[in-house]
Every structure is written in C-alpha cells, then in structure tokens.
Amino acid sequence: MAPDHWSSLVMAGHRETAMPQPPKRLTPSNSPLDLFGSEVRRYRALVDHSIKQLADKIPYSASFIGAVERAECHCERNFAEHCDAVLDTKQALSHLHDGLFGDKKDGFPEWFRKWPAVEEQAGTLKVYEPTVIYGLLQREEYASSLLFGDREATDARLARQSVLTRTDPVAPRLIYVLPELVLWYDVGGPDVMRAQLQHLVDAIGPRLSVQVIPNGVPHPGNEGAFVLATLPDGKEIALAETAARGIMMDTREDISRLKDRFDAICTQALPTSMSADLITRTIGEKWNHEPRTRLAQVEP
Structure with a gap:
C-alpha cells in the first residue's frame, strides 16, 4: 500500500x-x-x-x-x-x-507523521501511485474501505485533504500519475468506485492534473509509490514506499533518481484531458452496473 x-x-x-x-x-x-x-x-x-x-x-x-x-x-x-x-x-x-x-498518534505510523507538514509547505507535489487512488483525492467511503472502517484514520485522511482547497496560501500544484489498473480495482463496490472515479475527474483543474498510463504500456513505475515535494525555497523532499514503511529522503542523489523516474513515467501517460475521458469511460464500462459475481452472492 x-x-x-x-x-x-x-x-x-x-x-x-x-x-x-x-x-x-x-x-x-x-x-x-x-x-x-x-x-x-x-x-x-x-x-x-x-x-x-x-x-x-x-x-x-x-x-x-x-x-x-x-x-x-x-x-x-x-x-x-x-x-x-x-x-x-x-x-x-x-x-x-x-x-x-497522551501518546495517541491518530492511528498513523511514526514514519508518516512528518510528511503532512511537508505537504502543507509544498508549492508542488508530484505523485506516482500504482495501487490505489492517492490519499489526498480519496472520498470518505473509498478511504474507509481501505482503512477497514477505522473512523479515526479515515477522518484524519479526509481532514488532511484541505491542503488542496485552501486559498491562503495558495494550494500546492498537484501532478498525479497512476496506472489504468487502479481504475479497475474494486475498493468498496461499484457505488463507491463510481463516486470515487467521478470525484477524480471533477478534481482536475488549473492546479491539479491527473494522468493515466494505459494498460499494457511499459513504464519504470514498478518499484512502488513515491511523492516529490518542492518547497517555496526550492528544497525538495520525497516520500518513497517500501514493503514495510515509507521513507522520507532529501539527498541530491535520491531526489535526482526519483525525478528522473517520474519524468520517465509521465512520458508514458496520457495527457490530462484524455485521461479524464478514459476515467469516464471506465465508470461506464466497469462501474455502472453490479458485477454478476456480486449478484450471484446474494441470490437464494
């Protein structure tokens, strides 16, 4: 994850x-x-x-x-x-x-606790997320399903999203890239997925772009999710996923490697307008009806 x-x-x-x-x-x-x-x-x-x-x-x-x-x-x-x-x-x-x-940490692991402060300061966020919809763009039902109904963790994630809607200071510029497969993963069922994907389309604007990598297109994004944050003073900080935890990094070598990877991934992604069309088509083709396997489960 x-x-x-x-x-x-x-x-x-x-x-x-x-x-x-x-x-x-x-x-x-x-x-x-x-x-x-x-x-x-x-x-x-x-x-x-x-x-x-x-x-x-x-x-x-x-x-x-x-x-x-x-x-x-x-x-x-x-x-x-x-x-x-x-x-x-x-x-x-x-x-x-x-x-x-006391020692409550809002249901969050220690390794993540410093990252939202980076998000708040960031002028630009470049995100590659290959597994699920990026947390700052998740709707409540989608997040709750991923978090197994943990109310505290869900509320925390939703509250954190306000960084994208603030006006003073201006919200960070978010460039979000994801594989098409993420649109097809069933998180919470058709109703949740329809609303989540429509929310993703509706979120697109002057400071938020969404680019989808079509299925079958090779790209160098198979080593996990990562986020690159650029602060107003030009400093760059990254959060990269490992199997056990995320790791924050700011060394020139690490940042350069992740920037090169992000640029290479972007070259394989559709432009934002075409990505929005693809997401909308996926809603109609995949999520506008209840899958037969689900219907069979409730039949006598």
Missing part, C-alpha cells in the same frame, strides 16, 4: 479575510478536540493575537491553527509547546495536550 494508506498530521485551510466570519462555536465537552481547540483560541484571545499574528511567530500556518481551533484536526505536542511559548501560558496547552491525547 502506498504512503497514503496511513496518514499522520492533518491540516485544513480557510482564508482569513479582512472581515472574518464569526468563529465557530465550540462546546468543550463534546470532544477532546473541541476542548483543546477552545483553549488555544482562549489563550490567543487573551493576548489579543489574531490567527495570522500567531502564525507569524510559530512554524505553523494560519490555516492549520484555524483548523485546530475549530476542532477539525489533531496536532502534535510540538504545536502546543510553540503556542505556550508565544502566548505565555506557562505550559498550560502542553499539559492539556498530554492529558487529552
């Missing part, structure tokens, strides 16, 4: 405007996330900081801070520590984080 079979941090983005909407009302007793978010907001308000002012002083974006305050995502203890230092809480948020979340 690709790096996105599991996730780590989550992040959400809503633009802070000159005339902000009233903050979401939180009921701290509803959940640990609500309680923690309400306390972050309370301590921030006590020192008369806007979300942007806080973001300027800690290594987290305004969109992520807002998501934490709205109880839309988890955060690492480091986030609480940075807020404590800036807001002069006398470690109140770190202590609260320990009490509420």
Whole structure:
C-alpha cells in the first residue's frame, strides 16, 4: 500500500479575510478536540493575537491553527509547546495536550507523521501511485474501505485533504500519475468506485492534473509509490514506499533518481484531458452496473 494508506498530521485551510466570519462555536465537552481547540483560541484571545499574528511567530500556518481551533484536526505536542511559548501560558496547552491525547498518534505510523507538514509547505507535489487512488483525492467511503472502517484514520485522511482547497496560501500544484489498473480495482463496490472515479475527474483543474498510463504500456513505475515535494525555497523532499514503511529522503542523489523516474513515467501517460475521458469511460464500462459475481452472492 502506498504512503497514503496511513496518514499522520492533518491540516485544513480557510482564508482569513479582512472581515472574518464569526468563529465557530465550540462546546468543550463534546470532544477532546473541541476542548483543546477552545483553549488555544482562549489563550490567543487573551493576548489579543489574531490567527495570522500567531502564525507569524510559530512554524505553523494560519490555516492549520484555524483548523485546530475549530476542532477539525489533531496536532502534535510540538504545536502546543510553540503556542505556550508565544502566548505565555506557562505550559498550560502542553499539559492539556498530554492529558487529552497522551501518546495517541491518530492511528498513523511514526514514519508518516512528518510528511503532512511537508505537504502543507509544498508549492508542488508530484505523485506516482500504482495501487490505489492517492490519499489526498480519496472520498470518505473509498478511504474507509481501505482503512477497514477505522473512523479515526479515515477522518484524519479526509481532514488532511484541505491542503488542496485552501486559498491562503495558495494550494500546492498537484501532478498525479497512476496506472489504468487502479481504475479497475474494486475498493468498496461499484457505488463507491463510481463516486470515487467521478470525484477524480471533477478534481482536475488549473492546479491539479491527473494522468493515466494505459494498460499494457511499459513504464519504470514498478518499484512502488513515491511523492516529490518542492518547497517555496526550492528544497525538495520525497516520500518513497517500501514493503514495510515509507521513507522520507532529501539527498541530491535520491531526489535526482526519483525525478528522473517520474519524468520517465509521465512520458508514458496520457495527457490530462484524455485521461479524464478514459476515467469516464471506465465508470461506464466497469462501474455502472453490479458485477454478476456480486449478484450471484446474494441470490437464494
């Protein structure tokens, strides 16, 4: 399974405007996330900081801070520590984080925990995923099926997807390449697959391209999934899949090798418009009816 079979941090983005909407009302007793978010907001308000002012002083974006305050995502203890230092809480948020979340890691393996922070900073993401639909583009039902109904892991993955819809800062440019076979793998049944593939087509836009490698076309993408992230300062970081885990890498040699492989894979993929047509045809040919084998299973 690709790096996105599991996730780590989550992040959400809503633009802070000159005339902000009233903050979401939180009921701290509803959940640990609500309680923690309400306390972050309370301590921030006590020192008369806007979300942007806080973001300027800690290594987290305004969109992520807002998501934490709205109880839309988890955060690492480091986030609480940075807020404590800036807001002069006398470690109140770190202590609260320990009490509420302890050693919970949101159902994510340790190796993945740093990657979503890279996604949040990235200006460009180049993705090759040969097994399933890439996690940032999965619908809830598709993700839940892959994650065997794990609610916490599914919510985390979905929340992380907001990096693609934020406006401040602008969403990363996503270039996504996948083999045609991924469109034919049954994940959750025909209804789930129809909706998932249509979502993939609908997601295509100026900052998001999808390119499909037709079945039978040889390409150098048989060694597993990988993602290449380019940060605003030009630094490049990759996450590559192994049989046991994903590995983050940033050495020049590793990045160069993966960039060459990605370029070679892309030369065998259809342009985005033709890929969208192929996905749409696959919906009609494969997923617009219940397979006979499934019907046979429910017949008396």
